[in-house]
Amino acid sequence: MDILKKSFKKSIWVFHLSTAACNNCDIEVLELLTPRYDVERFGIKLVGSPRHADALLVCGSVNAHAKPRLLEVYRQTPKPCLVVAFGSCGCSSGIFRDSYSIVGPLDKVLKEEDPDVKIVYIPGCPPKPEAMIEGIVMGLGAI
Amino acid sequence: MKLLFYYLIFPGFIFASVIGLLTVWLDRKVSARVQWRQGPPWYQGFADIGKLLYKEVIIPEEAFGSGFIAAPLFGLASVVLAVTILCVSFFSMSEGFIGDIIVVWYLFAIPAIALIYIGSTSGNPLSSVGVSREIKLLLSYDLPMIIIIVMMASKAGSFSIQSIMDWQRINGSNISNWYGIISFAVAIFCIQAKLGRVPFDLPEAETELGSGILMELSGGVLAAYELSKAIMLFGLPMFLIILFWGKGIIGGILLYLLIMVLLILIKNTNPRVRIDHAMKYFWGWMSGAAILAGILAYFGV
Ligand code: SF4
Numbered sequence: 001m002d003i004l005k006k007s008f009k010k011s012i013w014v015f016h017l018s019t020a021a022c023n024n025c026d027i028e029v030l031e032l033l034t035p036r037y038d039v040e041r042f043g044i045k046l047v048g049s050p051r052h053a054d055a056l057l058v059c060g061s062v063n064a065h066a067k068p069r070l071l072e073v074y075r076q077t078p079k080p081c082l083v084v085a086f087g088s089c090g091c092s093s094g095i096f097r098d099s100y101s102i103v104g105p106l107d108k109v110l111k112e113e114d115p116d117v118k119i120v121y122i123p124g125c126p127p128k129p130e131a132m133i134e135g136i137v138m139g140l141g142a143i
Numbered sequence: 144m145k146l147l148f149y150y151l152i153f154p155g156f157i158f159a160s161v162i163g164l165l166t167v168w169l170d171r172k173v174s175a176r177v178q179w180r181q182g183p184p185w186y187q188g189f190a191d192i193g194k195l196l197y198k199e200v201i202i203p204e205e206a207f208g209s210g211f212i213a214a215p216l217f218g219l220a221s222v223v224l225a226v227t228i229l230c231v232s233f234f235s236m237s238e239g240f241i242g243d244i245i246v247v248w249y250l251f252a253i254p255a256i257a258l259i260y261i262g263s264t265s266g267n268p269l270s271s272v273g274v275s276r277e278i279k280l281l282l283s284y285d286l287p288m289i290i291i292i293v294m295m296a297s298k299a300g301s302f303s304i305q306s307i308m309d310w311q312r313i314n315g316s317n318i319s320n321w322y323g324i325i326s327f328a329v330a331i332f333c334i335q336a337k338l339g340r341v342p343f344d345l346p347e348a349e350t351e352l353g354s355g356i357l358m359e360l361s362g363g364v365l366a367a368y369e370l371s372k373a374i375m376l377f378g379l380p381m382f383l384i385i386l387f388w389g390k391g392i393i394g395g396i397l398l399y400l401l402i403m404v405l406l407i408l409i410k411n412t413n414p415r416v417r418i419d420h421a422m423k424y425f426w427g428w429m430s431g432a433a434i435l436a437g438i439l440a441y442f443g444v
Binding site for chain 1: 180200201357358362365
């Protein structure tokens with residue numbers, strides 16, 4: 001079992017989910033796949049289906065429209081899984097906090113669904129690629 | 144006892160998985176280097192499988208539970224059997240039997256059929272689009288490949304792996320003739336499609352179907368599928384080596400690397416084709432080329 005647990009840290013498949021972000025964070029995520037930052041070195045890759053995912057990368061302040069979708073995707077992801085709250089919006093709803101449509105922040109919404117969800121916070125508007133890599137590595141240390 | 148050893152350890156399950164997963168790494172590493180990236184470490188394939196085994200398996204409500212778990216295991220078992228038959232003949236550990244080349248080619252089709260079963264019972268609309276594409280792809284690449292297999296077998300005078308290899312040992316490798324070169328090119332594209340790699344990754348289509356036919360697989364079920372795909376990445380080039388080269392371990396390894404390089408370059412330089420293009424391509428150009436090779440083979444050039 002130990003070796004399986006260790007291999008979990010060496011192979012993180014990420015599903016990227018946007019819950020009402022301003023789209024800038026979504027663009028920044030792609031930077032991780034470029035030759036300069038190449039996260040495949042650490043076994044991280046983007047996958048197309050939440051069923052394959054080990055980490056949900058959630059960008060954006062959660063609004064009323066996105067909340068049921070977010071919870072649906074979270075329920076579809078096989079556990080154990082890590083949730084990455086990405087950008088200021090993901091951490092705290094950011095500049096959209098007082099908007100009429102916002103029901104977030106992300107951690108509040110997810111904790112209603114599953115009290116022991118594991119969340120990593122990566123602040124920044126948008127975060128730098130170095131910050132993203134560090135955040136994910138620290139999150140793996142905490143598992 | 145001996146058969147069980149062949150099947151489970153060498154050259155069966157353990158040997159083929161290790162080589163297959165290393166080949167998966169080679170594939171990802173070379174692709175990364177082509178794109179000027181660093182690429183994953185050598186144990187990446189093993190880590191992926193270990194990780195998937197660690198995770199929970201979710202079975203969709205619509206799916207028929209035990210079938211959903213058993214189908215990829217069937218696929219895995221049949222691929223291992225195919226690789227065992229191939230390698231046992233290649234390393235001259237046994238005689239083989241008449242018709243084994245056909246048996247091996249259809250054993251390699253079972254993972255695809257298992258996937259079709261899973262995809263169509265999983266109740267996911269994107270999966271069913273993937274299923275229809277997988278069926279069409281299966282039908283289209285089979286035709287040129289069967290023409291080639293029949294051609295090589297009729298050259299050798301028998302449908303057995305051993306006699307195809309013996310014939311080449313006496314008369315020179317198939318690939319040293321014109322008909323061999325043409326049919327080798329056709330066969331490379333056929334196994335590219337059989338492995339479901341770009342440009343023929345239509346059933347999975349990461350970006351448009353969100354991994355389509357694989358969409359509902361998770362945890363151990365996905366691990367069984369990934370492992371059978373890795374073993375196929377070892378087994379199908381092996382199949383070509385037997386058809387076209389036939390002798391010698393050193394030459395076999397070199398040809399294996401050449402085939403891998405070709406597969407990786409095709410993967411990295413092509414966009415995904417549409418399903419009607421793929422069918423037209425295989426039933427038109429590729430089958431035409433295979434028939435041309437057959438005519439050349441009849442005249443012995
Ligand atoms: S954190 Fe900043 S960049 Fe990211 S979605 Fe929010 S506002 Fe946009």
